[in-house]
Amino acid sequence: MLAVEDTHAALELSSGWFLENAWLIALIPAIGFALIIGFGKKMPMKGSEVGLASMAASLVIATGAGIQWMQRTDSASHGDAEAIGGAFSGVRGALSASESGQVEPYIEPVVTQWVWWQNSGLEFGLGSHIDGLSVLLLCLVAFISLLVQVFSLDYVRGDRRYTHFFAALTLFSSGMLVMVMSSNMVQLILGWEIMGLCSFMLIGHWWEDAYNSHSALKAFFTVRVGDVGLLVGTAILFFGANDFAVANLDSNGFDIRAIQAWALSGEGSSWTLIMASSALFIAAIGKSGQFPLHTWLPDAMAGPTPVSSLLHSSTMVVAGVFLVARIYPVFWEGFNIANGGVSFIAVIGGITIVVAALLAFVQDDIKKVLAYSTVSQLGYMMLGLGTGAWLPAVFHVFTHAFFKCCLFLAAGSISHSGSHHSFDMKKDMGGLRKFMPVTFGAWCVSTLALTGVIPFAGFWSKDEIIDNVGANGYTFLFWVGLVGAALTAMYMTRATYLTFFGEPRGAAAGIHHDDAGHDEYATEFREVVISSTDLVAALPKSLSAAANVPGDDIEHDAEGDPAHGGHHADEHDDHGPHESGKLILFPIVILAFLALTSGFVNPTPLAGDALGANLGEGVELLKKYVEPRYEPVAIGEAAGHAGESIQLLELAPLSAAEAGADGKDAYATGCGRSTPEPGTVCFFPKVKHAVPELSKILLSLGVVALGYAAAIGFCMAFYKNKNPRLVGLTERSRIARGGYLFLKNKYYLDVLYQNVFVYFVSRPLAKATYWVNQNVIDGVVNGVGTSGKKAGNWVYNNIDQKIVDGAVNASGTVASETGHGLQPVQSGKVNQYGALLFGAATVGAIVLVILNVS
Amino acid sequence: MAVGWTVNLHALIAQADAEPSVNIALNIGFGLIATVMIFAAFSVVTTKNVVHAALYLVLVLAGVAAQFILASAEFLAVAQVMVYIGAVMVLFLFGIMLTRAQIGKEDGLNNQGWQLGIPVAVGLFGLLGYVVFNTFEDDVLDERAPFPTEQLSDQYLSAYLVPFLAVSFVLLAAAIGAIVLARKD
Amino acid sequence: MLAVNFLLLAAVLFCIGVFGVIARRNAVLVLMSIELILAAVNLNFVAFAMMNDNIDGQVFALFVIAIAAAEVGVGLAMVLMIYRNRKSIALDGLSEMKG
Incomplete structure (x- = not known):
């Protein structure tokens, strides 16, 4: 019943078991999901072992496929060298002068496909389409999923829906893998929707809380708005590309390769391409949280932290980016990226970078800061794709997954062990670096990576995006990218400061949020407030923390604080801050390591002279293995006699290369620049690669450093100003605490404190501090100058709340009013429904008959 | 044609097998059964006695089985008799008894707005009739041996x-x- | 015999069934009306099978019979449960879905 169709490569490319059977990567988690749902509750580890095992198996196969893909690419290069070596040895010198050094043939993806279902001659396939991009993302998704599941083992331990949580995580991974390896748009939609469903299930994992349930609905419906675009775009592409695909490639208009080839063939009208790419980009906006539809992503943080980490930062939200990258030729032609057209994608990406970064300033919830940061980084990826920087955008997907996942897991670790399940940075965090050194270290590494500091991963990818945006002629967007980089440094500094530096507040100081939360006075003045229930146990540590504000000698609190030990004795195991367990730290440390190193997969500046290293192009692994080559491919070549045709085909790029050697634009012709020769098709446009320059690298690093300097500078200034007063306050309040020991009542303490000491001595200082707190912390540190905060607030209040939410609310109101009008129809009586159903069907059919007859 | 009201179904079929042209006897048989079916179906939806409704339904379903034989679907006819008249009707009668329906006439079997059904049904029939006539006006079902x-x-x-x-x-x-x-x- | 014969008979049965579904208040009678509709559909299937000289129509008719049997079984079970809970099987009393 099932027939395997192997598409043979045009060149004699090596293949392998892993490449041919890559579909297992997605199938194993799907089976794992079924097993967990079916038998998970009876298993010794409640089904989590199945999830972990299936992700590990996927990762193994994905890695194998990655290695074999690299071998395949290498074999093409060697075979190619032998094939054209003789005939073109004379011109190889000229060739190596061109950008790529040698003509690199297009590497056919390995497509394994079954007919899923067919309808009137149209076959819908289900299978795997393995090329560099999909291999990269397959490995990434399997890897991150595995780590997040390890993290979840401890994080959601004891949850009442533990088994379902792992089931949904596994199904999500399966959906993402299906989408990433899809060979046609129908399969892509399948995976896309599985992810949407899992996102909904996981955001609403704790649905008993109405907020979570609403957030899940919001995420689902917002993404669904975009999904309409996906369906419309797919339909447009099908009707546009089908004839071409049937005639030339023996496939149909849903096939991704056919769509790529059609878009670059010049046969589609520009209007069709614009419509299709706009519709598809709307889908990407919804899924990847781009500007008008970004509102669901911060709310999606209502889900458990592993979910935020896996779905809403590193993998699922890049589905939109992946969609654009996958059928890039459509966008390339549709938005005229080749000629530097100001594309929809680039504009939306640019807006998203700045808007989301500004919004990140005014959030107190650590996960929301990271969520807006994710939105902002996704904006970078879109910006890159929209301006022709395909490879840097994909590279940024790769690096961003590691460091953002790490940041989220660190936030999860903090809330799990440091802040008593709170995510509020202002209320329940602060000073945690002492208690959670490993988490702090990982957080710092990832923050440096996110902000693009030089040896860390984010630098290589983000800087490459910005560099390419500038090199492709988008000067304004280049500056937008730089401003975004500075803003990133600032809000991450704020988040880091509030979380890890300063003094412990709220739960971080061992205080129950519930008991102390309403006591704004105490928390705002960073006076340690002791809950009445745990007074004796909490006191010594609080005292020591308060007493050691200027000094650094409370490291022992991390492990061996006696008060802390005392906490373990009482009913709240995680009452005071402490470092998380090994299962939580293990993924964080691995991710932090990758956040440091993953950038060296494609360090473009090192390949040239920009940093004085000049290691050659060999270090640009992604460029070699992931980016599809832009050489045209002859139609309908079987593997056997491919050599000749390839030789002939090399003539076209040769002339282009020679034109380049003449000093003119090498990008005037070639795939995506001009119509391919008759009998050939292109699968990928000839994208430019910016040559890194030291000056530009220094510029972007300088901007980031400026951002850091501004943020840290304000912080330091503020705390240097404030510290003496604060110490003064604590010195006095120590006496107050002496009274407190007798009174055992914190409100009483507050009254005493206020009446006896503060009112006469400290109150003016306190007032000043309060003023500084309001106007400097919130106004200056938060936004680095009130303008930052104001802009953030303005954007939040006007654009986010009024325009975006207004539009959402307006549509809701319209729906609600219509609903009221139609309410009598909903009588609840089955017979009336039946009458309506049949009556409406009759009327509809009569209308159709009349239309058809006349 | 001298086929009386006591037409025998089997004789009809034998005749149909013998003469593979448009068979008037077959048409008359069809018409008779159809008339009974329509009357019975109408009674199902209008009678005031639930048990009677069930018995009328038996008549309709038996008529359908007979029509299946005319349409050379013998196996289906047997299945229809066994499944519907044998099993489904018993279920219905049990359902009626277990819900303690009145034996005898009963008011309130119809909805308040039952008249709404008339225009819907009539409109639907007009549509279906028009479409059927328009599309299959001259299509003749060839006489054939049962499948x-x-x-x-x-x-x-x-x-x-x-x-x-x-x-x-x-x-x-x-x-x-x-x-x-x-x-x- | 004309194809129209069967199809019109089926149309009449179908419309009577629809009328029954709309007009009847007693749940058992509504189920019976649904049986009428399904019988009409079966007639159509068989007529088309004969017209096209293709047995697939009969195959589907048998599927419909099987599904109808299942439907009646579940439907009557539901009616029984409704009766047990409310001591009535009048469908207009079941208006919890009122908007």
């Missing part, structure tokens, strides 16, 4: 194997579901 049952079974066990299995699961699920719903805990 052999093994042909049917071949279809079930080859091309329609998966749906066939699925239907058996549906039946199983329905049986279990009915038990779960109806049992008293």
